[in-house]
Amino acid sequence: xxxxxxxxxxxxxxxxxxxxxxxxxxxxxxxxxxxxxxxxxxxxxxxxxxxxxxxxxxxxxxxxxxxxxxxxxxxxxxxxxxxxxxxxxxxxxxxxxxxxxxxxxxxxxxxxxxxxxxxxxxxxxxxxxxxxxxxxxxxxxxxxxxxxxxxxxxxxxxxxxxxxxxxxxxxxxxxxxxxxxxxxxxxxxxxxxxxxxxxxxxxxxxxxxxxxxxxxxxxxxxxxxxxxxxxxxxxxxxxxxxxxxxxxxxxxxxxxxxxxxxxxxxxxxxxxxxxxxxxxxxxxxxxxxxxxxxxxxxxxxxxxxxxxxx
Amino acid sequence: xxxxxxxxxxxxxxxxxxxxxxxxxxxxxxxxxxxxxxxxxxxxxxxxxxxxxxxxxxxxxxxxxxxxxxxxxxxxxxxxxxxxxxxxxxxxxxxxxxxxxxxxxxxxxxxxxxxxxxxxxxxxxxxxxxxxxxxxxxxxxxxxxxxxxxxxxxxxxxxxxxxxxxxxxxxxxxxxxxxxxxxxxxxxxxxxxxxxxxxxxxxxxxxxxxxxxxxxxxxxxxxxxxxxxxxxxxxxxxxxxxxxxxxxxxxxxxxxxxxxxxxxxxxxxxxxxxxxxxxxxxxxxxxxxxxxxxxxxxxxxxxxxxxxxxxxxxxxxxxxxxxxxxxxxxxxxxxxxxxxxxxxxxxxxxxxxxxxxxxxxxxxxxxxxxxxxxxxxxxxxxxxxxxxxxxxxxxxxxxxxxxxxxxxxxxxxxxxxxxxxxxxxxxxxxxxxxxxxxxxxxxxxxxxxxxxxxxxxxxxxxxxxxxxxxxxxxxxxxxxxxxxxxxxxxxxxxxxxxxxxxxxxxxxxxxxxxxxxxxxxxxxxxxxxxxxxxx
Numbered sequence: 001x002x003x004x005x006x007x008x009x010x011x012x013x014x015x016x017x018x019x020x021x022x023x024x025x026x027x028x029x030x031x032x033x034x035x036x037x038x039x040x041x042x043x044x045x046x047x048x049x050x051x052x053x054x055x056x057x058x059x060x061x062x063x064x065x066x067x068x069x070x071x072x073x074x075x076x077x078x079x080x081x082x083x084x085x086x087x088x089x090x091x092x093x094x095x096x097x098x099x100x101x102x103x104x105x106x107x108x109x110x111x112x113x114x115x116x117x118x119x120x121x122x123x124x125x126x127x128x129x130x131x132x133x134x135x136x137x138x139x140x141x142x143x144x145x146x147x148x149x150x151x152x153x154x155x156x157x158x159x160x161x162x163x164x165x166x167x168x169x170x171x172x173x174x175x176x177x178x179x180x181x182x183x184x185x186x187x188x189x190x191x192x193x194x195x196x197x198x199x200x201x202x203x204x205x206x207x208x209x210x211x212x213x214x215x216x217x218x219x220x221x222x223x224x225x226x227x228x229x230x231x232x233x234x235x236x237x238x239x240x241x242x243x244x245x246x247x248x249x250x251x252x253x254x255x256x257x258x259x260x261x262x263x264x265x266x267x268x269x270x271x272x273x274x275x276x277x278x279x280x281x282x283x284x285x286x287x288x289x290x291x292x293x294x295x296x297x298x299x300x301x302x303x304x305x306x307x308x309x310x
Numbered sequence: 311x312x313x314x315x316x317x318x319x320x321x322x323x324x325x326x327x328x329x330x331x332x333x334x335x336x337x338x339x340x341x342x343x344x345x346x347x348x349x350x351x352x353x354x355x356x357x358x359x360x361x362x363x364x365x366x367x368x369x370x371x372x373x374x375x376x377x378x379x380x381x382x383x384x385x386x387x388x389x390x391x392x393x394x395x396x397x398x399x400x401x402x403x404x405x406x407x408x409x410x411x412x413x414x415x416x417x418x419x420x421x422x423x424x425x426x427x428x429x430x431x432x433x434x435x436x437x438x439x440x441x442x443x444x445x446x447x448x449x450x451x452x453x454x455x456x457x458x459x460x461x462x463x464x465x466x467x468x469x470x471x472x473x474x475x476x477x478x479x480x481x482x483x484x485x486x487x488x489x490x491x492x493x494x495x496x497x498x499x500x501x502x503x504x505x506x507x508x509x510x511x512x513x514x515x516x517x518x519x520x521x522x523x524x525x526x527x528x529x530x531x532x533x534x535x536x537x538x539x540x541x542x543x544x545x546x547x548x549x550x551x552x553x554x555x556x557x558x559x560x561x562x563x564x565x566x567x568x569x570x571x572x573x574x575x576x577x578x579x580x581x582x583x584x585x586x587x588x589x590x591x592x593x594x595x596x597x598x599x600x601x602x603x604x605x606x607x608x609x610x611x612x613x614x615x616x617x618x619x620x621x622x623x624x625x626x627x628x629x630x631x632x633x634x635x636x637x638x639x640x641x642x643x644x645x646x647x648x649x650x651x652x653x654x655x656x657x658x659x660x661x662x663x664x665x666x667x668x669x670x671x672x673x674x675x676x677x678x679x680x681x682x683x684x685x686x687x688x689x690x691x692x693x694x695x696x697x698x699x700x701x702x703x704x705x706x707x708x709x710x711x712x713x714x715x716x717x718x719x720x721x722x723x724x725x726x727x728x729x730x731x732x733x734x735x736x737x738x739x740x741x742x743x744x745x746x747x748x749x750x751x752x753x754x755x756x757x758x759x760x761x762x763x764x765x766x767x768x769x770x771x772x773x774x775x776x777x778x779x780x781x782x783x784x785x786x787x788x789x790x791x792x793x794x795x796x797x798x799x800x801x802x803x804x805x806x807x808x809x810x811x812x813x814x815x816x817x818x819x820x821x822x823x824x825x826x827x828x829x830x831x832x833x834x835x836x837x838x839x840x841x842x843x844x845x
Contacts, residue, residue, distance in 0.1 A: 032729060040728050049760070051437045086366055087359055088496065097513070153544045161552045168549045169540060170515060255542045259514035263541060267355075270723050 004300055012289045019285040020076070024069050027274050034059055037272045038085040072278075081279035086271055091279045094264065099283065101171065102253070102260035106245045108177055109184040114238055116189040121196025121234075122227060128201055137194075144190030152183045152255040169257035180256045184245060195237055199230040232302045239295035243287040347844060348534035349825070351557040352546045354567055356539050357517045360500040360508060362481045363432050363493040369477050370559075371537060373836030374519055375415075376481035376502035379406055379425070379474050382747045382832040387471045391420065391482065391503060401466030401787050408457040412526045414484035415501040422459040426451045427485045428493075429461070435494040443755055443784055444473040444480075466787045469751045476747060477835050505530045505840035514539055531827075531843035543567045543697075550576060550820075559819045559837060569697050570630040573820050583823050586632060587830040589641045589814035591745045593633070595619075595690065595706075595738050596731070597808050599769030605686050606737040607769055610668035611715075612807035615688075615738070616654045617661035618710045625813050628701050632818065636811035639803065644749045646796035651804045661713045672714050679714035687716040688737040691730060694721035699740050702812065734765030742815055747833040754780055754799060763809075770806040 035055035056062055060071070075082065081091035120140070124133040143151070156179060160168040166175050203209065203226045212222045250262035257263075261280065268276035357371040379392040392406040412420040429451040432439060439445035447470075450462040463470065474480045483493065484501040500508050505527065506519035519535040538555055540546045546567045549555045558568055576582040597612045598604065605611045621635040637654065640647035670679040670686050679686040690706065692699035703719040710717050722730075730736040743753045756762035758777050767773055776799060783795040803809055817834050824845040831838055 032726075036729065036732065037725070040725050048437065048440050051440070054437060094513075149542075149544070153548070156545065156548045157551075161548055164552065168552055168554055169545050170538070255545055257515070257538075257540045257542070257545060259512075259539070263514060271725055 005297055008293045008296055012293060015289055016282075016286060017073075020073060020282055021069065023278050023281045023285075024072060025065075027278060028065065028068075030272075032272055034061060034085070034274055037274070076279075076282065081282075082275040084268075084276055085273045086268075091275045095261075095276060095279050095283065098259060098261050098264040101258060102246060102249055102262065105177070105180060105184070105249060105253075105258060105260060106242060109181045109188075109245055110238070110242050112181055112185040113188045113192060113241065116185060117192035117196055117234075118227075118231070120189065120193040121200060121230075122223070124193065124197045125200035125204070125226075125230075126223065128197075133197075140190035140193065143186045146186075148183050148187050149251050149255055151186060152179070152252060155179050155182060156255075169255070171258055176256075180252050180258060183252050184249070188241060188245065192234070192237065192241065196230055196234050199233045200226055203229050232299075235302075236295035236299050239291045239298065240288075243284065243291045246287055247284045347532075348536065349532055349557045349821075349839065349842070350536040350538055350555045351559065352540045352549065352555040352567060353537050354539070354541050354561060356514045357508075357511065357537055360511075361493055361497045362483050362502065363428075363435065363479045365438075365478065368537070369835035370561075370837055371508075371517065371519070372481070373477050373504070373831075374506040374535065374839055375500060375504045375508055376478075376483065377504050378476065378481045379408075380471050382472060382475040384832065387475060390475070391425075395471075401468075402463045404461040404463070404470060405454070406459050406461070408459065409526055410457055412503055413524060414482075414486075414503055415507040415522060416484050416486055416499065418484045418486055418501070420482065420503050421456050422453040423456075424482060424485055425459045426453050427488070428482045429480065431488065431492040431494070432479045434492050438494075439479050441756070441759070442473050442476070442479070442752070443467065444470055465785055467785060468787065468792065469784070472747065472751065477833065506535060525840070527840065530840040532825075532839060535839055540567070543569075547572055550582075556822045557820070557825075560815075560817045560834065568820065570632055573818065574630070576820055581823055582820055583825075585819045585821065585828050587817040587834070588643065589634065589636075590817055590830075590834040591743045591749070591815045592636045592639060592641060593740070593742050593812045593815050594639065595810040595812065596736075596741045596763065596766050597738055597810060598734060598736050598765050599767065599806065599808050600734060600765045601737060602769065604688060604737045605670075605681075605684070606688050608668060609770075609806055610664050611670070611686070611688075612810070613654070614661040614664045614668075614713060615710060615715065616807050616810045617657045617664070618713050618715070619706055619810065619812060620656045620709050621812055622656065624702055624705060628698050628705070629813060633813040633815060636814045639800065639809045639811055640743060640749050640753075641814050644746065646793055647750055647800065649797045649800050651801060654807075656709075658709070658713055665713060665715075670714070677711070677714060678716045685716060686714060687718070689718045689720055691720050691722055691727055691736055691739040693724050693727060693740060695724065696740075703740070728761075731763070731765070732761040736765075745834040747831075750796060750800075751784070754796075755784065757799075757803070766808050767803065770802070770808060772802050772806070776802050 033052070035052050038055055038059065039051060060068060072082070079092060081095070083089065084091055084094055087094065120136055124136050127133045156168050159166045159179065166178055167173075170176055209222060209226060212225060246261065248262075249258070249260060250266055252258065253260045253262035254266065264276065265280045267273075268280065353368065355368065357368040358366045360367045360372060360375065362372055362376040377391050379390060380395070381388045381390040389409075391409055391412060393409050395404060395406045397404055406425070408420070408422060408425065414420060414424075418424070429448065433445065433448055436445050444467060447463040447465060447467045448461060449464050452460045452462065454460055461470075482503060483497060484499070487497045487499040487501055489495045489498055503526070505522055505525045507522050508517060509520045510518040516539060517537045519537070521530040521533045523529045538549075540549060540555070546555065546558060550558065561567070573584050577584050597606050597615070599607060599612070601607055625631065625633055625635045638647070638651050642648045665679060665686070668681075670681045672679050690703055692703045694700070700719075700721060707717045707719050727739055730739060731741070743749050744756075757767045758764060758780055767776060770776070779795050779799050783792055783799065786792045786795060815834070817830060819828055819837070821828055822844075825842055826845050827841045827843050829838055829841055
């Protein structure tokens, strides 16, 4: 098991390097002159050639591409992602808090998604084909297909404006979490509960269930066994859900004025704040690789064939 | 395994509780917006870096905190931090007598030394400020006594006082906030002399400004102003309905977070009022005269395009009558802009005639005109974040089609459009003049600037003459001569149809009905919050 984990982790290092190179190369392939971007984003109304040359030198744009890339990687390893073009502040001082805000939202939402998916998945599997199953699947299908910005606006209108129970936006108290979490949960739980439901259904036909029944085990305990086996399949899916949500909260953050990664990344993309975009892509890539590895490790722990076959 | 999973689950739950617990417990900070004592305004962007000698901060916010020596008003230049001033005979030396007993928000005294240090801080970063021509003319700033300071210029420059009155960069921050003896490496605090001080700032969430009780012009009556970041227009609408915010206004890029219809809805509900300023700027389509491979290079095409824009419909339908039709680059209330120019209205027949005469004919092949086998096709770029530009572009696309012009409309981010403008990679794009305090001198100075309208003006027949006159007008000391030069400049660009006016933009405010004293400054970038009060 230990060697498997080491191998998986070692494999992720070249992957991160490739991602970092592609990100860096793509951004520098863009036809925009970073010096001009810096000056535009600082709101300087008129840009002179002298100012451009000065800014290029300051950004190190006069060095060859590879040197710039290696310098960037070297400083990234020390958690120094450079300075933002717009604010001039260190990238990490902007990305850090935004990352933390999104992580909070993501973790609370993931918990809600797991809880709701398990409950709905079990209820539907136990009542497969009955009206409960059909109606839950119907309603969830309807809700999942709703665009999240629309759902968010509806919820704000009803719970914040009409009933005056919750704040419309912002991140001021625990109440601020409720609406964004509900929106994210509705968008994702509809997908994940189906995974649990179908895996429960396939497990129900396994021999061990028949054997357990034959041994006279109570139905409750049999259900627990089925659930445990079904969850093993779902766990890797849930692990991957975390980075997916982390990278896709843009719409929800925008509507709820949540100062997280989504808001920051969109803002940086619109203003072409390259150092932040690079760091954002890198952080998300690392999150994906990390959670992917964790889910592989969990799978390997559950099914020895996987780690033996590696 | 079950035990392990249970452990994982428990760790997960504990971490969530801890993380959520980390968020501060300020409950419903903004809920008091409707108590009628404070203003909470919605803004799509954070106030950003409030260093007054940089350009990334929010201008309305900087306008509350910092002040300049003089103020630009409807009646002309008025005293602000300087009580009076004299200009030397040769127009090169300005002597300012400063207001006494003015302190910065940190208690530091505002005096001649502070003025000198601030002006030198700006000048030490001169390349960033070269757009404001004054920065290239200042030679020295000398302290004559505690409250008298003189500004020495290399040559007479008539817009000196106007440029000193702008929101930035010639405004004053406590020298105690300087870093490394200046402001170009950042500042350690944001202490100005203005009516409000910044007391709290949560990046991308909100910023709180509290009344400066020691303000030299008397303590403001609205004691607290909060700028709440709401990136989405839908949320702004809902937050206004709930009362979490109670004030919205046209932002410094000329965009409104709410459309006219939504604002009207609030006014009809009886709890809000809508107030509009006088015309502040002109919404224009800029034509790239220097792009020789495009049809827009031809004056006749630009003129025909001008005639093919249905401004009445744009004003009535798209702006719901809130913006008035513009036939000239600057509205006549702008200094030096009251010039007699030929009016080009919406006239499709005339547009067709102009194109026919220029050799653009509709062939048997299709509905679009061609000349020597080249089709009459152009691209118009608009800002995707503006709710009205796209609609205007679609309307224009539709009307020019009727005169046989194929117009492709492309929405892009504002920074990308700015980039196109400076590299000349466009046929036509939406833009606006810089606003009352900057018009005409700064907008006209930008005709010659590579990052602004150089490509727009470069291709016209009288380009050299135009540039010479622009250079001359900026240093001219004779008022009559200056007037005639401006008239010549405006006539040239008008005749060449490179700046195609559409409507006159205004600043719109939606405020609680009991808020009185709402007025405007001579700029679309600031609001005089200190004059407002609740009834």
